[in-house]
Amino acid sequence: MLRFLTRRTLGGILTLLIISAVTFFLFFAVPADPARLACGKVCPPELLEQARHNLGLDQPLFAQFTAWLTGIFAGRDYGGLGYCPAPCLGYSFVNRAPVFETILDRLPVTVSLTIGAAAVFLAFGVATGIVAALRRGRPTDKIASVSSLVGASLQIYFVGTLALYFLVYKNQILARPRYLPFTEDPLGWAAGLTLPWMVLAIIFTANYTRMTRSTMVEQLGEDYVRTARAKGMPGHSVVLRFALRGTLITIVTIFGVDLGALIGGAIITETTFGLQGLGRLSLNAVTDSDLPVLMATVLVAAAAIIVFNIVVDLLYAFIDPRVRLN
């Protein structure tokens, strides 16, 4: 267990390192000159030089990368801008704000979006999947599979915008999507995010219904389920304690992938609903050629994917004792 964790963590860190390096070096192939952007439209050469120096762009590329890297663990001294304590992700080229704080500021939006939607689509998807499997071939099952097929084929920017039009602008049934901190106004937090949660849930539920149904059907045919039934166990506990446990592996796998992808920046969701989360932040960083912010968002997104992968593998061992972690 400990050996597994160490090995996977080291592997994850290595992957992050490779991803950051690729992002960093590719960035400098972009035509835009960040120093010129930071300096403004009318920029005399000596000021441009100054800006370049302040941003650390006059250093060799490799030195810049190692400086960025050591900054994360040891902090970094930024001359004119002062000392940036670890974990230092640098300062934004555009507005000079410390990147780490910007990330911390935006993260709650994306996390709220993810958690709320995930709670809905996980509960709803697994429940409909179980019901559909138990009533295989009957109308309930047909309805569940048709609606999950349609749900999986919908696009956030299409359904989301339609929902915005009909539920917010035309009829004022729901509040305009916005983010209020949970600690300040729990009700406003939920009200402002209801629409995005619903739209994400419609699209993501489908996959869970489908996967739960097909694995459940398989599990219900297993010998141990038959044995449990034969010894007189009530139907609902057979389903919940035996068959569902066998289904969990599949559910956990896709849930891990979805969570990683959503936390890593729901770029399209946030663009559609105009929410200022990590996704929007990264998109703006690209348009502004804001390398430090871009690096940070790529790092957070990749880390989310990697961490959830490791968690999923750990959960396998808890769900199914036959799985050996090595």
Place this chain on the structure above:
Amino acid sequence: MWLRFRRDRTGMMSAVVVIFFFLVAALAPVISWVYGKDPYTLYGQDTPGLLNEYGYPVLPNGGVSSEFWFGIEPGLGRDVFTQLVFGIRTSLLIAAAATLLTVAIGIVMGIVAGYAGGRTDYAIGRLIDITLSFPATLFIIAFMPVVENVFVSPEEETPVWLRAVTLILMLTIFQWAGMARLLRGQVLSLREREFVEAARVTGASPTRIVFKELLPNLWTPILIQATLLLPALVTAEAALSFLGVGMIEPIPDWGRMFLRGTQVYQNDITYLVFPGAALVIFVIAFNLLGDSVRDAFDPKIKR
């Protein structure tokens, strides 16, 4: 197999819809000629009385009329119907090319990793892991300009074919890994089977084993995976255009229609509905087709 597929009514229906989309894409110029309009002319600006002073269609429902079947684009005043018809071409062409490339790379990498084993397998396995950990959408958005910068100087305008090739490459780079991982697993289990063992013992060359023994057994998962991949890539391309890094003006493209549609939806929702409905129908039909293909190939799965 074909007989089994033909008995599947859903499968046949979805196949008809899919073929319809491909036909429309192939015959787009003919359709446009019969219909008498093209996707580039700014009808709304050329003919007064079609758009109001704010650039929105005068007629209700986005300007739908017998003249403009699906209405006119707000602002520029182009014909929506022909844009949609030509847009299928763009989306399908890019998605199909990316699918073919993904499948090809996936097959090579998957078979090499699974069959060679040892260090090669380890190296390819790590490469797959790293690729799958990349935040793909963000990365494509960030590096679309980079790839173009290598070929085109900033002053020049990007040629359309280059943008298309870049899109195809970018999509492929982040999609091949899933395919390769799947095939690697299949090859690993096939490699231990008796018929491969028998072929090896009788002195068959590795080339023969790969092409005559392994590959025939892999076509089923490859075909299933490819039918699922194509609609996924069509939506991925649309999403990129929606975010502003996909196809460029004035090439008709569904994703670009979404982008414009979400800008004007408060005043003209109709413009968003047509590409949206078209995309949903296309994806549903293709997903159903994928399911039916799987059922036809693999009678063991009971539904």
